[in-house]
Amino acid sequence: MTEGTRPPAAAAFDAIGAAYEQAFAGSAAHRESLTRLLERLDPRSRVLDVGSGTGRPTAAALADAGHDVLGVDVSPVMVELASRRVPGASFRCADIRALPLEPGALDAVCVYFALLQMSRGEQTRLVHRLAGALRPGGRLVLATVPLDVEEVDAEFMGQRVRVTSFGPEALVALVAGAGLTVEWERHTVFTPDRPGAAPEPQLFLHCTRG
Ligand SMILES: C[S@@+](CC[C@H](N)C(=O)[O-])C[C@H]1O[C@@H](n2cnc3c(N)ncnc32)[C@H](O)[C@@H]1O
Numbered sequence: 001m002t003e004g005t006r007p008p009a010a011a012a013f014d015a016i017g018a019a020y021e022q023a024f025a026g027s028a029a030h031r032e033s034l035t036r037l038l039e040r041l042d043p044r045s046r047v048l049d050v051g052s053g054t055g056r057p058t059a060a061a062l063a064d065a066g067h068d069v070l071g072v073d074v075s076p077v078m079v080e081l082a083s084r085r086v087p088g089a090s091f092r093c094a095d096i097r098a099l100p101l102e103p104g105a106l107d108a109v110c111v112y113f114a115l116l117q118m119s120r121g122e123q124t125r126l127v128h129r130l131a132g133a134l135r136p137g138g139r140l141v142l143a144t145v146p147l148d149v150e151e152v153d154a155e156f157m158g159q160r161v162r163v164t165s166f167g168p169e170a171l172v173a174l175v176a177g178a179g180l181t182v183e184w185e186r187h188t189v190f191t192p193d194r195p196g197a198a199p200e201p202q203l204f205l206h207c208t209r210g
Helices: 008-016 018-024 028-040 058-064 076-085 120-133 168-177
Strands: 046-050 068-073 090-093 106-112 134-144 152-156 159-163 180-190 200-209
Touching (some): 008 018, 046 058, 046 120, 168 200
Parallel strands (some): 046 106, 068 090
Antiparallel strands (some): 152 159, 180 200
């Protein structure tokens, strides 16, 4: 990808790098969500971690538990960090929106806070494709900032970003429309560990494919 055609998320998260992990490491809800997923996975499950960031905590927790983990991230800096931090998982630098996914091949997919730089149409299409990549009974964990906003310019950790998301009801309707059943829903507010950071709402959904 040349600089002009790179997705904006790649530039933003290349610049943020390891500081993201430091700011969000204290999230009890993220850890609770991972613990809940780990309790339900069969041994050696095949798991895709979408927007894998530095690899911690998600890919690390899954790989440490013996699962077969592929993390995909559009930021080369994040992929480099994750590959070093989590040698027990595989990482690939790619835009998940363009990555072909084999139907029914995965036991679980994690998407922790990776949708926010995509349009609503892209988020919807991606969740449908991820649901289709799960085997029947497979699990999707989706966490996001559940705000009814579209193409809003914001500053995130010192970077200019354009944010799009859904409110909680619309997000639940989106996953239901993709053929998923929500079996657990956790709403929380988290303040990143960073000077001047504001509290942000967070929603964690655990879903299964029927
Ligand atoms: C807010 S960070 C979250 C990282 C990690 N999931 C976590 O919760 O610790 C979002 C990550 O998603 C990645 N990302 C954003 N858009 C993406 C896309 N279209 N394809 C792949 N990765 C993407 C970013 O590069 C970034 O590393």
